[in-house]
Amino acid sequence: MQTKDLGIAVVGSGRIGSLRAKMAAQHPAVKFLAVSDINADAAGKLAKTTGADFFSADNEAVIAHPAVNAVIVSTSEHEHLKPVMRALELGKPVLVEKPIALTLADADKIIAKAESTGTPLRVGYAQRFKRRYLSAKDQILEGRIGDITALTGRACNTRAQGIEILKRSVDATPVVDVLTYWVDVAGWFLEGIRPREVTARGHGTVFRKAGFDVNDATFALITYENGAVVNLGVYFALPAHAPQLGMGVRLEVFGSEGALILNDDHTDELLITNKGIPHAYIPGLEFQTAFLSSSTPGNWHLGDYWGPVADESRVWLDHLSRGRPCPMATAREARQTLEITLAIEESARTGRPIRLAG
Ligand SMILES: NC(=O)c1ccc[n+]([C@@H]2O[C@H](COP(=O)([O-])OP(=O)(O)OC[C@H]3O[C@@H](n4cnc5c(N)ncnc54)[C@H](O)[C@@H]3O)[C@@H](O)[C@H]2O)c1
Structure with missing residues:
Protein backbone atom coordinates (compact mmCIF):
# COMPACT_ATOMS: atom_id res chain seq x y z
CA MET A 1 0.00 0.00 0.00
CA GLN A 2 1.39 3.42 -0.97
CA THR A 3 1.51 6.22 1.58
CA LYS A 4 1.26 9.86 0.57
CA ASP A 5 3.30 12.24 2.73
CA LEU A 6 1.19 14.87 4.49
CA GLY A 7 1.94 18.44 5.54
CA ILE A 8 -0.79 19.50 7.95
CA ALA A 9 -1.82 23.00 9.01
CA VAL A 10 -3.97 23.31 12.13
CA VAL A 11 -5.78 26.67 12.26
CA GLY A 12 -6.99 27.45 15.79
CA SER A 13 -4.75 26.25 18.64
CA GLY A 14 -7.43 25.98 21.32
CA ARG A 15 -8.74 22.87 23.06
CA ILE A 16 -9.70 20.83 20.01
CA GLY A 17 -7.05 22.24 17.66
CA SER A 18 -4.44 21.17 20.22
CA LEU A 19 -5.75 17.61 20.19
CA ARG A 20 -5.84 17.53 16.38
CA ALA A 21 -2.25 18.84 16.23
CA LYS A 22 -1.06 16.22 18.74
CA MET A 23 -2.71 13.45 16.71
CA ALA A 24 -1.19 14.82 13.48
CA ALA A 25 2.27 15.06 15.06
CA GLN A 26 2.10 11.34 15.95
CA HIS A 27 0.83 10.13 12.57
CA PRO A 28 3.49 8.33 10.50
CA ALA A 29 2.47 10.02 7.20
CA VAL A 30 2.72 13.54 8.60
CA LYS A 31 6.13 14.97 7.67
CA PHE A 32 5.36 18.65 8.33
CA LEU A 33 3.11 20.36 10.89
CA ALA A 34 2.20 24.06 11.12
CA VAL A 35 -0.17 25.64 13.64
CA SER A 36 -1.77 29.07 13.89
CA ASP A 37 -4.04 31.08 16.17
CA ILE A 38 -5.06 34.72 16.42
CA ASN A 39 -3.46 34.43 19.81
CA ALA A 40 0.25 34.06 18.93
CA ASP A 41 1.06 32.68 22.41
CA ALA A 42 -1.45 29.84 21.97
CA ALA A 43 0.08 28.92 18.59
CA GLY A 44 3.62 29.14 19.98
CA LYS A 45 2.77 26.99 23.00
CA LEU A 46 1.13 24.35 20.85
CA ALA A 47 4.05 24.36 18.39
CA LYS A 48 6.37 23.70 21.32
CA THR A 49 4.34 20.83 22.82
CA THR A 50 3.81 19.11 19.46
CA GLY A 51 7.25 19.82 17.97
CA ALA A 52 5.53 21.62 15.05
CA ASP A 53 7.82 22.84 12.26
CA PHE A 54 6.20 26.26 11.97
CA PHE A 55 3.74 28.49 13.81
CA SER A 56 2.17 31.87 13.16
CA ALA A 57 -0.53 34.30 14.27
CA ASP A 58 -1.35 34.64 10.56
CA ASN A 59 -3.60 31.86 9.21
CA GLU A 60 -2.56 32.61 5.62
CA ALA A 61 1.07 31.82 6.46
CA VAL A 62 0.20 28.26 7.55
CA ILE A 63 -2.60 27.53 5.04
CA ALA A 64 -0.56 28.70 2.02
CA HIS A 65 2.73 27.25 3.32
CA PRO A 66 4.25 25.24 0.44
CA ALA A 67 4.88 22.23 2.71
CA VAL A 68 1.18 22.09 3.72
CA ASN A 69 -1.15 19.91 1.63
CA ALA A 70 -4.16 19.54 4.00
CA VAL A 71 -5.78 21.85 6.56
CA ILE A 72 -7.62 21.34 9.85
CA VAL A 73 -9.83 24.28 10.87
CA SER A 74 -10.44 24.23 14.64
CA THR A 75 -11.29 27.89 15.20
CA SER A 76 -14.30 29.08 17.20
CA GLU A 77 -17.63 28.34 15.48
CA HIS A 78 -18.09 31.84 13.97
CA GLU A 79 -14.53 31.82 12.59
CA HIS A 80 -14.67 28.70 10.40
CA LEU A 81 -15.57 30.31 7.07
CA LYS A 82 -12.48 32.32 6.08
CA PRO A 83 -9.75 29.70 6.68
CA VAL A 84 -11.95 26.95 5.18
CA MET A 85 -12.55 29.00 1.99
CA ARG A 86 -8.85 29.81 1.66
CA ALA A 87 -7.77 26.17 2.00
CA LEU A 88 -10.39 25.08 -0.55
CA GLU A 89 -9.29 27.83 -2.95
CA LEU A 90 -5.76 26.36 -2.79
CA GLY A 91 -7.16 22.85 -3.38
CA LYS A 92 -6.04 21.58 0.06
CA PRO A 93 -8.42 19.02 1.66
CA VAL A 94 -10.11 20.31 4.81
CA LEU A 95 -11.28 18.89 8.13
CA VAL A 96 -13.44 21.56 9.79
CA GLU A 97 -14.94 21.21 13.26
CA LYS A 98 -18.72 21.06 13.61
CA PRO A 99 -20.93 22.91 12.85
CA ILE A 100 -19.73 23.51 9.27
CA ALA A 101 -20.89 27.15 9.62
CA LEU A 102 -23.51 29.08 11.55
CA THR A 103 -25.70 30.05 8.56
CA LEU A 104 -26.92 28.12 5.52
CA ALA A 105 -25.56 30.89 3.26
CA ASP A 106 -22.03 30.29 4.61
CA ALA A 107 -22.44 26.50 4.36
CA ASP A 108 -23.51 26.94 0.72
CA LYS A 109 -20.44 29.07 -0.04
CA ILE A 110 -18.23 26.31 1.39
CA ILE A 111 -19.98 23.56 -0.59
CA ALA A 112 -19.82 25.59 -3.81
CA LYS A 113 -16.08 26.21 -3.34
CA ALA A 114 -15.35 22.56 -2.45
CA GLU A 115 -17.26 21.38 -5.53
CA SER A 116 -15.87 23.96 -7.97
CA THR A 117 -12.27 23.23 -6.91
CA GLY A 118 -12.85 19.46 -6.52
CA THR A 119 -11.43 19.64 -2.98
CA PRO A 120 -12.73 17.18 -0.37
CA LEU A 121 -14.04 18.61 2.91
CA ARG A 122 -15.11 16.63 5.97
CA VAL A 123 -16.75 17.88 9.14
CA GLY A 124 -15.68 16.80 12.62
CA TYR A 125 -18.76 15.08 14.03
CA ALA A 126 -16.53 13.05 16.29
CA GLN A 127 -19.33 11.27 18.18
CA ALA A 310 -8.35 10.77 18.45
CA ASP A 311 -9.97 8.10 16.28
CA GLU A 312 -11.58 10.60 13.94
CA SER A 313 -8.29 12.49 13.40
CA ARG A 314 -6.43 9.24 12.67
CA VAL A 315 -9.16 8.06 10.26
CA TRP A 316 -8.98 11.34 8.30
CA LEU A 317 -5.16 11.24 8.13
CA ASP A 318 -5.24 7.54 7.10
CA HIS A 319 -7.81 8.42 4.44
CA LEU A 320 -5.65 11.20 2.97
CA SER A 321 -2.38 9.30 3.18
CA ARG A 322 -3.47 5.73 2.35
CA GLY A 323 -6.94 6.06 0.82
CA ARG A 324 -8.56 4.17 3.71
CA PRO A 325 -12.36 4.49 4.23
CA CYS A 326 -13.53 7.65 5.99
CA PRO A 327 -17.00 7.55 7.56
CA MET A 328 -16.80 11.24 8.53
CA ALA A 329 -19.65 13.64 7.78
CA THR A 330 -19.51 15.16 4.29
CA ALA A 331 -20.15 18.85 3.61
CA ARG A 332 -23.66 18.09 2.32
CA GLU A 333 -24.51 15.95 5.35
CA ALA A 334 -23.25 18.73 7.63
CA ARG A 335 -25.37 21.27 5.74
CA GLN A 336 -28.48 19.11 6.24
CA THR A 337 -27.66 18.87 9.96
N1 LIG B 1 -15.36 17.22 18.25
C1 LIG B 1 -15.45 17.59 19.50
O1 LIG B 1 -15.51 16.76 20.42
C2 LIG B 1 -15.46 19.04 19.85
C3 LIG B 1 -15.49 19.42 21.20
C4 LIG B 1 -15.48 20.77 21.50
C5 LIG B 1 -15.48 21.71 20.48
N2 LIG B 1 -15.49 21.31 19.18
C6 LIG B 1 -15.50 22.32 18.09
O2 LIG B 1 -14.14 22.74 17.87
C7 LIG B 1 -14.10 24.13 17.54
C8 LIG B 1 -13.21 24.86 18.53
O3 LIG B 1 -13.65 24.61 19.85
P1 LIG B 1 -12.63 24.61 21.09
O4 LIG B 1 -13.34 23.93 22.19
O5 LIG B 1 -11.31 24.14 20.68
O6 LIG B 1 -12.59 26.18 21.38
P2 LIG B 1 -11.39 27.01 22.02
O7 LIG B 1 -11.96 28.32 22.41
O8 LIG B 1 -10.66 26.21 23.03
O9 LIG B 1 -10.41 27.21 20.75
C9 LIG B 1 -10.70 28.04 19.67
C10 LIG B 1 -9.37 28.69 19.26
O10 LIG B 1 -9.57 29.37 18.02
C11 LIG B 1 -8.83 30.58 18.07
N3 LIG B 1 -9.38 31.48 17.06
C12 LIG B 1 -10.56 32.14 17.07
N4 LIG B 1 -10.71 32.83 15.92
C13 LIG B 1 -9.60 32.59 15.17
C14 LIG B 1 -9.17 33.00 13.88
N5 LIG B 1 -9.92 33.79 13.10
N6 LIG B 1 -7.99 32.55 13.44
C15 LIG B 1 -7.20 31.74 14.19
N7 LIG B 1 -7.55 31.32 15.42
C16 LIG B 1 -8.74 31.73 15.89
C17 LIG B 1 -9.02 31.08 19.50
O11 LIG B 1 -8.03 32.03 19.85
C18 LIG B 1 -8.89 29.76 20.26
O12 LIG B 1 -7.54 29.48 20.62
C19 LIG B 1 -15.56 24.61 17.52
O13 LIG B 1 -16.06 24.53 16.21
C20 LIG B 1 -16.26 23.58 18.41
O14 LIG B 1 -17.64 23.43 18.12
C21 LIG B 1 -15.46 20.01 18.85
Missing part, protein backbone atom coordinates in the same frame (compact mmCIF):
# COMPACT_ATOMS: atom_id res chain seq x y z
CA ARG A 128 -19.71 9.01 15.12
CA PHE A 129 -16.37 7.53 16.21
CA LYS A 130 -17.45 6.54 19.69
CA ARG A 131 -17.54 2.75 19.61
CA ARG A 132 -21.20 2.37 20.51
CA TYR A 133 -22.38 4.58 17.61
CA LEU A 134 -19.97 2.99 15.11
CA SER A 135 -21.20 -0.42 16.14
CA ALA A 136 -24.85 0.74 15.98
CA LYS A 137 -24.27 1.97 12.41
CA ASP A 138 -22.79 -1.42 11.60
CA GLN A 139 -25.85 -3.27 12.93
CA ILE A 140 -28.14 -0.95 10.93
CA LEU A 141 -26.11 -1.70 7.76
CA GLU A 142 -26.30 -5.44 8.57
CA GLY A 143 -30.10 -5.07 8.57
CA ARG A 144 -30.58 -6.22 12.17
CA ILE A 145 -32.80 -3.22 12.99
CA GLY A 146 -34.73 -3.38 9.70
CA ASP A 147 -36.32 -0.14 8.51
CA ILE A 148 -35.92 2.54 11.17
CA THR A 149 -39.35 3.72 12.33
CA ALA A 150 -38.33 5.95 15.22
CA LEU A 151 -35.29 7.30 17.01
CA THR A 152 -35.21 9.12 20.32
CA GLY A 153 -32.23 10.80 21.93
CA ARG A 154 -31.49 13.10 24.86
CA ALA A 155 -28.19 14.86 25.53
CA CYS A 156 -27.45 16.74 28.73
CA ASN A 157 -24.53 18.68 30.09
CA THR A 158 -23.70 21.25 32.75
CA ARG A 159 -24.44 24.98 32.68
CA ALA A 160 -20.70 25.60 33.28
CA GLN A 161 -19.85 23.96 29.96
CA GLY A 162 -22.77 25.69 28.18
CA ILE A 163 -21.56 29.11 29.33
CA GLU A 164 -17.98 28.28 28.32
CA ILE A 165 -19.21 27.60 24.76
CA LEU A 166 -21.48 30.69 24.61
CA LYS A 167 -18.64 32.93 25.85
CA ARG A 168 -16.66 31.80 22.79
CA SER A 169 -19.48 32.01 20.20
CA VAL A 170 -22.79 33.50 21.24
CA ASP A 171 -24.60 31.82 18.32
CA ALA A 172 -23.24 28.38 19.25
CA THR A 173 -26.40 27.49 21.18
CA PRO A 174 -26.90 24.08 22.83
CA VAL A 175 -28.96 23.11 19.75
CA VAL A 176 -26.65 24.40 16.98
CA ASP A 177 -23.44 23.37 18.76
CA VAL A 178 -24.30 20.23 20.73
CA LEU A 179 -27.63 18.67 19.76
CA THR A 180 -26.05 18.90 16.28
CA TYR A 181 -24.05 15.72 17.11
CA TRP A 182 -27.26 13.75 17.57
CA VAL A 183 -28.97 15.32 14.55
CA ASP A 184 -25.86 14.14 12.65
CA VAL A 185 -25.99 10.63 14.14
CA ALA A 186 -29.75 10.34 13.41
CA GLY A 187 -29.14 11.48 9.80
CA TRP A 188 -26.25 8.99 9.50
CA PHE A 189 -28.42 6.13 10.77
CA LEU A 190 -31.20 7.19 8.36
CA GLU A 191 -28.69 7.75 5.51
CA GLY A 192 -30.38 8.40 2.16
CA ILE A 193 -33.76 9.35 3.70
CA ARG A 194 -34.49 13.07 3.72
CA PRO A 195 -35.83 15.05 6.67
CA ARG A 196 -39.02 16.93 5.84
CA GLU A 197 -40.34 18.87 8.85
CA VAL A 198 -39.24 20.08 12.26
CA THR A 199 -41.32 21.03 15.29
CA ALA A 200 -39.66 22.09 18.54
CA ARG A 201 -40.32 23.70 21.90
CA GLY A 202 -37.84 25.16 24.34
CA HIS A 203 -37.76 26.66 27.80
CA GLY A 204 -35.21 27.99 30.24
CA THR A 205 -34.14 30.46 32.89
CA VAL A 206 -30.54 29.54 33.77
CA PHE A 207 -28.79 30.86 30.64
CA ARG A 208 -31.03 33.95 30.50
CA LYS A 209 -30.05 34.82 34.08
CA ALA A 210 -26.42 34.45 32.97
CA GLY A 211 -27.02 36.95 30.13
CA PHE A 212 -27.45 34.58 27.16
CA ASP A 213 -30.78 34.50 25.30
CA VAL A 214 -30.91 30.70 24.83
CA ASN A 215 -33.09 27.93 26.22
CA ASP A 216 -31.85 25.51 28.88
CA ALA A 217 -33.92 22.75 27.26
CA THR A 218 -35.04 22.27 23.67
CA PHE A 219 -36.92 19.21 22.43
CA ALA A 220 -37.64 18.57 18.76
CA LEU A 221 -39.62 16.23 16.55
CA ILE A 222 -38.14 15.72 13.09
CA THR A 223 -40.15 13.81 10.49
CA TYR A 224 -38.50 12.11 7.52
CA GLU A 225 -39.84 11.56 4.00
CA ASN A 226 -40.61 7.87 4.69
CA GLY A 227 -42.61 8.75 7.83
CA ALA A 228 -39.81 7.95 10.36
CA VAL A 229 -40.12 10.08 13.51
CA VAL A 230 -37.05 11.36 15.35
CA ASN A 231 -37.33 12.96 18.77
CA LEU A 232 -34.16 14.73 19.95
CA GLY A 233 -33.75 16.86 23.04
CA VAL A 234 -30.98 18.74 24.79
CA TYR A 235 -30.77 19.97 28.39
CA PHE A 236 -27.65 22.02 29.07
CA ALA A 237 -28.24 23.56 32.47
CA LEU A 238 -27.31 20.80 34.94
CA PRO A 239 -25.55 22.23 38.01
CA ALA A 240 -21.88 22.99 37.36
CA HIS A 241 -20.69 20.17 39.63
CA ALA A 242 -22.80 17.40 38.12
CA PRO A 243 -20.27 14.54 37.87
CA GLN A 244 -20.20 14.38 34.07
CA LEU A 245 -17.17 15.94 32.41
CA GLY A 246 -18.94 16.18 29.04
CA MET A 247 -22.22 15.14 27.43
CA GLY A 248 -24.46 12.46 28.92
CA VAL A 249 -26.59 10.80 26.26
CA ARG A 250 -29.34 8.25 25.91
CA LEU A 251 -30.16 7.13 22.37
CA GLU A 252 -32.72 4.56 21.25
CA VAL A 253 -33.47 3.36 17.72
CA PHE A 254 -36.55 1.31 16.84
CA GLY A 255 -37.03 -0.52 13.56
CA SER A 256 -39.10 -3.18 11.83
CA GLU A 257 -36.65 -5.94 12.89
CA GLY A 258 -35.18 -4.73 16.17
CA ALA A 259 -34.03 -1.95 18.44
CA LEU A 260 -30.83 -0.39 19.75
CA ILE A 261 -30.79 0.95 23.30
CA LEU A 262 -27.60 2.95 23.89
CA ASN A 263 -26.88 4.21 27.39
CA ASP A 264 -24.11 6.80 26.97
CA ASP A 265 -24.62 8.53 30.33
CA HIS A 266 -21.31 7.20 31.77
CA THR A 267 -23.04 6.39 35.08
CA ASP A 268 -21.32 2.98 35.12
CA GLU A 269 -17.86 4.50 35.75
CA LEU A 270 -17.56 6.49 38.96
CA LEU A 271 -14.46 8.04 40.59
CA ILE A 272 -14.69 9.47 44.13
CA THR A 273 -11.60 11.16 45.57
CA ASN A 274 -10.45 13.70 48.12
CA LYS A 275 -7.99 14.96 45.50
CA GLY A 276 -9.40 17.30 42.86
CA ILE A 277 -10.34 15.97 39.41
CA PRO A 278 -9.81 18.77 36.82
CA HIS A 279 -12.52 19.36 34.21
CA ALA A 280 -10.80 18.96 30.82
CA TYR A 281 -12.84 21.76 29.20
CA ILE A 282 -13.31 24.35 31.94
CA PRO A 283 -10.12 25.85 33.36
CA GLY A 284 -10.06 25.91 37.18
CA LEU A 285 -13.17 23.73 37.71
CA GLU A 286 -12.48 20.70 39.93
CA PHE A 287 -14.62 17.78 41.10
CA GLN A 288 -14.49 15.21 43.88
CA THR A 289 -16.87 12.82 42.12
CA ALA A 290 -16.80 12.24 38.37
CA PHE A 291 -17.98 9.83 35.72
CA LEU A 292 -14.76 8.50 34.19
CA SER A 293 -14.21 8.84 30.44
CA SER A 294 -17.17 11.23 30.18
CA SER A 295 -15.26 14.02 28.46
CA THR A 296 -16.95 14.41 25.04
CA PRO A 297 -13.89 14.57 22.72
CA GLY A 298 -12.06 11.77 24.58
CA ASN A 299 -9.64 11.31 27.46
CA TRP A 300 -5.94 11.27 28.33
CA HIS A 301 -4.72 7.89 29.57
CA LEU A 302 -1.07 7.01 30.23
CA GLY A 303 0.17 10.04 28.34
CA ASP A 304 -1.85 9.38 25.17
CA TYR A 305 -5.20 10.68 23.92
CA TRP A 306 -8.00 8.13 23.41
CA GLY A 307 -11.55 8.48 22.17
CA PRO A 308 -13.67 10.03 19.42
CA VAL A 309 -11.45 12.99 18.40
CA LEU A 338 -27.23 22.66 10.16
CA GLU A 339 -30.54 23.19 8.35
CA ILE A 340 -32.29 20.98 10.93
CA THR A 341 -30.70 22.63 13.97
CA LEU A 342 -31.52 26.14 12.69
CA ALA A 343 -35.11 24.97 12.04
CA ILE A 344 -35.29 23.58 15.60
CA GLU A 345 -34.30 27.00 16.97
CA GLU A 346 -36.79 28.76 14.70
CA SER A 347 -39.65 26.41 15.60
CA ALA A 348 -38.87 26.73 19.32
CA ARG A 349 -38.87 30.52 18.94
CA THR A 350 -42.03 30.87 16.82
CA GLY A 351 -44.05 27.84 17.93
CA ARG A 352 -44.55 26.93 14.26
CA PRO A 353 -43.57 23.73 12.41
CA ILE A 354 -40.81 24.37 9.84
CA ARG A 355 -40.80 22.64 6.43
CA LEU A 356 -37.26 21.86 5.31
CA ALA A 357 -36.20 22.85 1.82
CA GLY A 358 -33.58 20.06 1.81
